[in-house]
Amino acid sequence: MTQQGAPRDAPVPLDRGAQDAAREPMSGDPADQDADAAEDVAPRARTRRVGAYTVVELHGEIDIAGVGSVGPALDAATAGDGPAVIVDLRPTAFFDCSGLGLLCRAHRRVLERGGRMRLVCDDALILRTLRAGRMLEVLHPNATLEEALREEEREEGREEEG
Numbered sequence: 001m002t003q004q005g006a007p008r009d010a011p012v013p014l015d016r017g018a019q020d021a022a023r024e025p026m027s028g029d030p031a032d033q034d035a036d037a038a039e040d041v042a043p044r045a046r047t048r049r050v051g052a053y054t055v056v057e058l059h060g061e062i063d064i065a066g067v068g069s070v071g072p073a074l075d076a077a078t079a080g081d082g083p084a085v086i087v088d089l090r091p092t093a094f095f096d097c098s099g100l101g102l103l104c105r106a107h108r109r110v111l112e113r114g115g116r117m118r119l120v121c122d123d124a125l126i127l128r129t130l131r132a133g134r135m136l137e138v139l140h141p142n143a144t145l146e147e148a149l150r151e152e153e154r155e156e157g158r159e160e161e162g
Contacts, residue, residue: 040060040093041061041094042059042060042061042069043058043059043060043061043062043063043065043066043067043069043070044059044060044069044070045057045058045069045070045072045073045074046059047073047076047077050086050145050149051149052084053084053085053086053118053149053152054084054085054086055085055086055087055088055145056070056073056074056077056085056086056087056088057088057091058070058087058088058089058091058092058099059091059092059093060091060092060093060094061092061093061094061095062089062092062094062095062096062098062099062102063094063095063096063098063099064096064098066098066099067098067099067101067102070102071102071105074087074102074105074106075109077106078106078109078110078113078115078117079109079113080113081113081114081115082113082114082116083109083110083113083115083116083117084116084152085106085110085115085116085117085118086117086118086119086120086145086148086152087103087106087117087118087119087120088120088121088145089120089121089123089126089141090120090121090122090123092121092123095123095125095126095129096129097129097133099129100129100130100133100135103119103130103135103139104133104135107135107138107139116152116155117139118139118140118142118148118151118152119139119140119141119142119148120141120142120143120144120145120147120148121141121143122143122144
């Protein structure tokens with residue numbers, strides 16, 4: 001069967017049901033896979049306390065659409081006098097200049113309030129974005145949360161000595 005007006009050797013278009021079946025994975029529940037994929041990229045922030053520090057993990061895609069979802073958590077963490085904040089970008093799936101602006105704002109708020117901010121990031125593409133925005137030298141990211149905490153303790157020790 002060919003389409004009317006199409007050459008005889010033209011491919012036959014699939015009907016709607018066959019098109020949908022061709023797109024679906026062969027095994028597993030596609031609804032579950034779609035939900036998992038959406039959860040991986042959905043922007044969200046998870047805030048927790050680690051000792052004296054507020055750790056804000058940024059999950060998913062931190063872009064112009066996602067900044068509004070995670071910005072309030074960073075604002076809350078950087079509020080008050082002398083906030084001690086660690087921003088963890090390891091769960092971040094995507095990070096662009098909008099995310100860079102978010103980090104700049106958080107860093108500025110922390111400095112204005114006499115606090116400290118550390119960054120945890122081990123993703124080469126995110127580090128490249130930070131370098132391009134000249135924030136790599138400002139935020140000095142650590143690869144792990146443990147490294148960031150040790151670095152912060154060293155800084156506190158230097159301040160107490162000086």
